[in-house]
Amino acid sequence: EQTDQVSCKHERPSRKNIPEPRNSGQPEDEDASTEMGEGLDEWAAAKTLIKPPDQLELTEAELKEEFTRILTANNPHAPQNIVRYSFKERTYKPISYVDQMAIHFSLNGNMILKDSDEGRCQNARLSTEADSKIISEEAAGEEEAEETGTAEAAEAAEAEELPPPRPKERKLANQFNFIERASKTLNNPLRDRACQSEPTPCKNFSATANQWEIYDAYVEELQKMEKSKEKEKPRAHIAKKEEKRRGRKSTSLESQSDDITKVSKAAKIMERMVNQNTFDDIAQDFKYFEDASDEYRDQQGTLLPLWKFQYDKTKRLAVTAISWNPKYKDLFAVGYGSYDFMKQSQGMLLLYTMKNPSFPEYIFSSESGIMCLDIHNDHPHLVAVGFYDGNVAIYNLKKPSSQPSHKSSAKSGKHMDPVWQVSVLFLSSNLLLFMWNLLCLQNELVHTDVIKLSVEGTTMQGPEGLQLQTFGCGTSFDFHKKIDYLFLVGTEEGKIYKCSKCYSSQFLDVFEAHHMAVDAVSWNPYHMKVFISCSSDWTVKIWDHTIKTPMFIYDLNSAVGDVAWSPYSSTVFAAVTTDGKAHVFDLSVNKYEAICTQVVVAKKKNKITHIQFNPVYPVVIIGDDRGHVTCLKLSPNLRRMPKEKKGQEVKKGPEVEIAKLDKLLNLVREPAGQAGR
Amino acid sequence: MADTGEGKKEEADYKRLHSFPLIRHTDMPEEMRVEAMELCVTACEKYATNNESAAKMIKEMMDKKFGSSWHVVIGEGFGFEITHEVKNLLYMFFGGSLAVCVWKCS
Numbered sequence: 001e002q003t004d005q006v007s008c009k010h011e012r013p014s015r016k017n018i019p020e021p022r023n024s025g026q027p028e029d030e031d032a033s034t035e036m037g038e039g040l041d042e043w044a045a046a047k048t049l050i051k052p053p054d055q056l057e058l059t060e061a062e063l064k065e066e067f068t069r070i071l072t073a074n075n076p077h078a079p080q081n082i083v084r085y086s087f088k089e090r091t092y093k094p095i096s097y098v099d100q101m102a103i104h105f106s107l108n109g110n111m112i113l114k115d116s117d118e119g120r121c122q123n124a125r126l127s128t129e130a131d132s133k134i135i136s137e138e139a140a141g142e143e144e145a146e147e148t149g150t151a152e153a154a155e156a157a158e159a160e161e162l163p164p165p166r167p168k169e170r171k172l173a174n175q176f177n178f179i180e181r182a183s184k185t186l187n188n189p190l191r192d193r194a195c196q197s198e199p200t201p202c203k204n205f206s207a208t209a210n211q212w213e214i215y216d217a218y219v220e221e222l223q224k225m226e227k228s229k230e231k232e233k234p235r236a237h238i239a240k241k242e243e244k245r246r247g248r249k250s251t252s253l254e255s256q257s258d259d260i261t262k263v264s265k266a267a268k269i270m271e272r273m274v275n276q277n278t279f280d281d282i283a284q285d286f287k288y289f290e291d292a293s294d295e296y297r298d299q300q301g302t303l304l305p306l307w308k309f310q311y312d313k314t315k316r317l318a319v320t321a322i323s324w325n326p327k328y329k330d331l332f333a334v335g336y337g338s339y340d341f342m343k344q345s346q347g348m349l350l351l352y353t354m355k356n357p358s359f360p361e362y363i364f365s366s367e368s369g370i371m372c373l374d375i376h377n378d379h380p381h382l383v384a385v386g387f388y389d390g391n392v393a394i395y396n397l398k399k400p401s402s403q404p405s406h407k408s409s410a411k412s413g414k415h416m417d418p419v420w421q422v423s424v425l426f427l428s429s430n431l432l433l434f435m436w437n438l439l440c441l442q443n444e445l446v447h448t449d450v451i452k453l454s455v456e457g458t459t460m461q462g463p464e465g466l467q468l469q470t471f472g473c474g475t476s477f478d479f480h481k482k483i484d485y486l487f488l489v490g491t492e493e494g495k496i497y498k499c500s501k502c503y504s505s506q507f508l509d510v511f512e513a514h515h516m517a518v519d520a521v522s523w524n525p526y527h528m529k530v531f532i533s534c535s536s537d538w539t540v541k542i543w544d545h546t547i548k549t550p551m552f553i554y555d556l557n558s559a560v561g562d563v564a565w566s567p568y569s570s571t572v573f574a575a576v577t578t579d580g581k582a583h584v585f586d587l588s589v590n591k592y593e594a595i596c597t598q599v600v601v602a603k604k605k606n607k608i609t610h611i612q613f614n615p616v617y618p619v620v621i622i623g624d625d626r627g628h629v630t631c632l633k634l635s636p637n638l639r640r641m642p643k644e645k646k647g648q649e650v651k652k653g654p655e656v657e658i659a660k661l662d663k664l665l666n667l668v669r670e671p672a673g674q675a676g677r
Numbered sequence: 678m679a680d681t682g683e684g685k686k687e688e689a690d691y692k693r694l695h696s697f698p699l700i701r702h703t704d705m706p707e708e709m710r711v712e713a714m715e716l717c718v719t720a721c722e723k724y725a726t727n728n729e730s731a732a733k734m735i736k737e738m739m740d741k742k743f744g745s746s747w748h749v750v751i752g753e754g755f756g757f758e759i760t761h762e763v764k765n766l767l768y769m770f771f772g773g774s775l776a777v778c779v780w781k782c783s
Contacts, residue, residue: 206758209776
């Protein structure tokens with residue numbers, strides 16, 4: 001290879017000596033500089049001339065001979081004697097100017113103006129072509145270099161092949177249209193911001209671990225485990241035993257371990273709160289509403305309906321008894337049964353409170369319809385109930401069971417017919433009048449006969465020459481508030497008997513009161529001598545028990561279901577009739593007419609069966625034969641106190657009430673007495 | 678001789694009885710605690726003779742599971758006073774003679 005290269009270089013200058021138009025433009029220094037280190041001898045060798053083969057062989061003398069030759073601009077071949085006919089002079093005249101130019105070679109140029117459109121176009125095309133060519137040539141060059149294996153050769157090749165650097169083309173700007181413009185945008189000012197995260201909370205902890213500590217810890221743990229095991233064992237035993245016991249109990253008692261019972265109290269409170277919310281307006285009426293129109297009405301008053309109490313299971317049953325609880329003034333008991341004696345079904349005893357009108361507080365159901373009920377005065381949790389089948393029972397509200405705590409049975413002195421009224425003392429309808437004493441301490445019902453009137457006894461002459469009917473039914477009774485032994489019995493045939501506990505076989509007195517069954521009798525709460533009675537013969541009568549004729553008689557145009565004295569005034573009483581009306585009377589205001597007569601049931605066919613005054617609040621409750629109980633508020637006119645006279649003290653208390661009623665009665669007594677005479 | 682025999686027996690008993698992991702102090706949440714404890718037990722059982730490897734294994738696993746910068750000390754007797762991130766400390770005994778302290782502090 002080395003020799004090859006060298007020979008190649010030897011040849012090169014010789015080639016260059018040949019006059020070649022292509023190589024003439026290249027600077028000779030390049031070659032010289034690259035080949036400086038080659039030695040001078042080579043130059044000498046390169047001077048040998050190469051002669052063309054057809055050169056004339058000339059001698060030295062011939063070669064040195066000088067030829068002088070003058071070059072002129074005259075064309076030697078041009079003719080000197082050219083003549084041309086002149087028509088002006090009518091002769092041939094020689095032409096002085098002869099064309100001396102001789103054309104030896106002509107070539108049409110293919111150059112284009114640089115600035116012309118065509119030139120620009122071509123320029124652009126050439127430049128792109130040249131670029132691609134350069135790239136391909138470079139690649140080729142590199143390949144060549146690799147082939148030769150020397151960097152120098154590659155460089156030389158590149159130098160030869162690279163075209164001279166083309167001046168970069170400049171875009172021409174229109175000198176008339178060109179404006180240079182500059183603008184500067186506003187840089188946003190920089191801001192610094194920093195925040196710091198809270199370090200994770202750390203704590204220190206230190207301890208020492210060594211063998212005895214580890215040992216102690218393990219021993220302690222083991223002891224604990226053993227202890228807990230020991231504890232668990234007896235517990236398990238006890239639990240098992242208890243379960244057994246409970247199992248025995250539950251088989252007999254039916255365990256009611258519903259989870260709901262645990263929250264029953266909370267649930268009850270919630271229920272009351274919800275009700276208080278939903279019935280808020282009614283509660284407000286109950287407490288604060290006073291009918292303002294009463295002032296303009298002179299004497300008349302109204303009843304404002306408040307809550308309505310109803311329970312799904314008692315829809316078909318009639319309210320047969322109502323009683324306020326003497327201790328809890330918002331609580332009342334309602335007995336359900338049926339007055340249609342052909343269609344008797346089961347009975348219900350419900351206890352409602354005004355605080356929760358949507359659902360009863362206590363629910364007791366019984367097989368037989370309830371006919372009457374009473375709540376014990378001293379023990380307000382005991383409710384006595386008389387059934388249609390003649391039994392009496394006592395329910396204890398403190399016990400959760402739905403069964404009565406006491407119940408009379410056939411052998412312990414059952415009545416033969418519906419129990420018409422039950423009190424702390426009880427009464428049956430076949431005029432075998434029993435007195436049921438409730439002895440709480442002995443936990444049993446004891447009945448003592450107050451009066452025995454057998455069927456035979458009714459036919460015999462009474463001591464006062466009284467002819468008793470062959471068959472009489474007691475329907476209601478009331479004990480005197482003060483005189484312990486005295487009590488009244490209303491009967492089905494319309495008579496009222498004044499009786500005493502002391503004489504079990506005789507009456508003290510008989511009133512020929514009504515033509516039909518006496519539905520209710522009631523002593524006046526203030527005046528000792530006065531009682532009221534009502535009957536299905538449409539009348540309400542007020543009596544003095546010492547006088548055999550009634551003091552007042554009111555005809556209400558419909559069978560009277562119940563009558564009740566008000567607890568706040570001796571002269572006010574209310575009566576309900578089967579046509580759905582409630583009548584409130586105040587004798588001190590109007591002796592002849594009711595001061596309020598109002599339809600108080602939703603439908604006209606509903607018959608009102610019972611009415612009761614609340615002992616404290618100015619409200620009454622009314623029960624009808626569809627099982628509804630309605631609470632009504634008495635308007636101010638219905639509970640008006642005597643008007644204050646100037647300078648006089650208004651007296652209050654039972655004496656005043658007695659005097660008030662006495663005054664009224666005195667008006668009636670005189671003519672009544674005269675009539676009696 | 679009888680004494681020593683009994684002693685051996687007692688020791689065996691002790692080993693058998695005290696093989697369970699006993700957490701001495703921790704403020705980890707329940708889930709993390711259970712996992713860390715199980716990890717410690719596994720590591721100590723795997724490298725019963727080499728506490729260093731056990732500690733390394735625990736540390737690496739804890740780093741993977743609960744984020745970096747965990748520290749583990751295993752030994753039969755040592756005292757320490759450390760600063761740890763709250764809810765990231767477990768100090769437990771294992772196998773009747775080993776104390777393991779695992780905590781996180783970055």
